[in-house]
Amino acid sequence: MGSEAKVGGPDAGVGDLRRTALPANPNCVCFSADAASVLYGRTWSDAVRAISGPARAFREASGLDVLAGYAWRVQLDRKNHRSVHGLLWFVFDGPATSAHIDLLEAEVKGLVPTVSNAHVERCPVNGAPAVLVDAQGVHVSWTEGTHGPELTTLTWHKGRLFPRVVRRGQHTEGDVPSELSEVLGVPAPYGPEEEHQEQLRLAFAMSFCERVIQADGVVHEDEVEFVQSVFPPDLVRRLGLADEAVRADFLAEALRQLPAQLGHHDKLGLVGLLFSACYSDGTLDAREMRVLKEAGESLGLTREQVVKYLRRFW
Numbered sequence: 001m002g003s004e005a006k007v008g009g010p011d012a013g014v015g016d017l018r019r020t021a022l023p024a025n026p027n028c029v030c031f032s033a034d035a036a037s038v039l040y041g042r043t044w045s046d047a048v049r050a051i052s053g054p055a056r057a058f059r060e061a062s063g064l065d066v067l068a069g070y071a072w073r074v075q076l077d078r079k080n081h082r083s084v085h086g087l088l089w090f091v092f093d094g095p096a097t098s099a100h101i102d103l104l105e106a107e108v109k110g111l112v113p114t115v116s117n118a119h120v121e122r123c124p125v126n127g128a129p130a131v132l133v134d135a136q137g138v139h140v141s142w143t144e145g146t147h148g149p150e151l152t153t154l155t156w157h158k159g160r161l162f163p164r165v166v167r168r169g170q171h172t173e174g175d176v177p178s179e180l181s182e183v184l185g186v187p188a189p190y191g192p193e194e195e196h197q198e199q200l201r202l203a204f205a206m207s208f209c210e211r212v213i214q215a216d217g218v219v220h221e222d223e224v225e226f227v228q229s230v231f232p233p234d235l236v237r238r239l240g241l242a243d244e245a246v247r248a249d250f251l252a253e254a255l256r257q258l259p260a261q262l263g264h265h266d267k268l269g270l271v272g273l274l275f276s277a278c279y280s281d282g283t284l285d286a287r288e289m290r291v292l293k294e295a296g297e298s299l300g301l302t303r304e305q306v307v308k309y310l311r312r313f314w
Contacts, residue, residue: 001145012028012068017149017182017183017184018183018184019183019186020132020134020139020141020184020185020186021185021186021188022067022091022132022141022185022186022187022275023045023065023066023067023091023092023093023188024187024188024190024194025091025092025093025123025266026122027091027099027120027121027122027123027265027266027269028089028090028091028118028120028121028122028123028124029090029104029118029120029265030087030088030089030090030118030120030121030124031088031089031105031108031112031115031116031117031118031119032073032085032087032115032116033085033086033087033088033114033115033116033144034084034085034086034114035084035085035086035156035161036086036159037086037112037114038070038086038112038158039070039086039154039155039156039161041156042108042156042157043174043175044130044153044174044175044244045173045174045175045176045177047070047130047133047154048130048140048172048176048177048180048237049177050070050111051068051070051088051111051130052068052129052130052133052138053107053111054068054088054092054107054108054111054133055090055131055133056133057067057103057104057107057140057284058092058100058103058133059091059106059133059134059235061099061100061103062092062094062096062097062099062100063070064092064093064095064096064100064263065092065093065132065133065134065135065189066090066091066092066132066133067092067129067131067132067141068088068089068090068091068129068130068133069088069089069092069127069128069129069130069131069186070086070087070088070089070127070128070130070154070162071086071087071124071126071127071128071154072084072085072086072087072126072154073091073124074083075089075227078079084130084160084161086161087102087127088108088111088112088115089123089124089127089195090121091103092263093263094190095260095261095262095263095264096263096264097263097264098264098305099232099251100263101264103116103266104116104118104270105117106186108133114188117154117312119265119272119312120161120266120268120269120272121269121272124249126163128151128152128153128154128163128244129141129143129151129152129185131180132183132185133274136181136186137181138180138181139180139182139183140176140180140181140182140183141182141183141184141185142168142176142182142183142184142185143183143184143185145165145167146287147167148168148169149167149168149169149184150165150166150168151165151166151168151171151175151176152164152165152166153165153166153175158215159219168307170233171200177307179239180284193233195245197261198239199240199241199250199260200250200253200254201254201258201266201270202231202236202239202241202250203247203251203254204234204251204254204255204258204295205231205243205270205274206227206229206231206241206247206271207248207251208270208274208291208292208294209227209230209231209273209277210227211291212274212278212288212291212292213227213241213277213280213288214304215227215285215287215288215290216285216287216288217262218282220280222282223277223280225278225280226276226277227277230273230276230277239293255298258299259298259299259300260300262299264301267291267296267299267301268301268309270292270295270304270307271292271295271296271299271301271306271310272294272296272309274291274292275310277290292306292310293306
């Protein structure tokens with residue numbers, strides 16, 4: 001990362017940082033590009049500045065706080081050639097619209113012309129948060145580590161991306177842009193309201209997944225394994241949805257509440273999950289796709305929006 005001067009003294013700790021809750025959405029809007037085009041020849045500060053633009057534009061348009069960062073994914077082509085893809089991800093809570101997602105996509109494509117279209121997926125486990133944008137501006141978001149505030153950066157070296165943990169007080173201008181403020185990101189509170197929405201989402205997803213895998217009249221072993229992996233029994237029990245009658249009540253409420261509560265990206269995330277269920281036995285059946293389209297429409301998505309998103313999987 002170079003030999004830039006350090007920013008902050010050895011005692012730089014939590015005391016001077018504003019604590020702020022981070023978005024709690026398990027899904028993110030994600031873009032993929034060749035990793036070299038994203039991070040090659042850049043310090044982490046350069047990468048932070050770059051992703052700040054799309055994140056700021058999204059916040060100004062939607063009014064939603066957004067946490068943005070990078071990750072990586074190793075992919076194999078048909079000849080088993082290995083390539084590293086860099087991921088740009090954006091996490092936010094609340095009802096973002098399709099226009100907000102389109103704006104974010106346009107901003108990211110202006111940043112990295114070779115980037116993929118937007119996908120909605122689970123937040124990367126190897127993600128490195130870069131910036132948090134809220135009503136007070138753009139901030140570097142530290143996390144609370146064992147020995148004080150720390151952040152994860154990504155470094156490009158010999159065709160690979162490597163994570164590097166930096167402690168506050170030992171960071172340099174190559175790690176943290178000096179013009180940005182800093183906050184301590186903490187998990188968002190999880191209370192009865194958050195649990196209730198999780199119950200609604202799970203009831204909706206489980207019910208439509210069950211209809212998808214039963215639509216062709218045959219339940220394959222692959223489909224059973226898919227359902228068990230996506231809806232672990234301990235999660236279903238924890239949220240009180242093991243009983244079919246209870247789940248039916250939550251589904252009825254979900255059909256009333258989720259169209260207004262969920263953002264466009266979360267609705268697409270549920271559509272993507274159901275598409276995975278359709279294809280979990282290795283084939284696509286027209287009856288399964290009809291159930292999928294019905295699910296999208298029940299969330300307030302148009303048929304055109306569902307088809308447009310599904311085309312991104314081919």
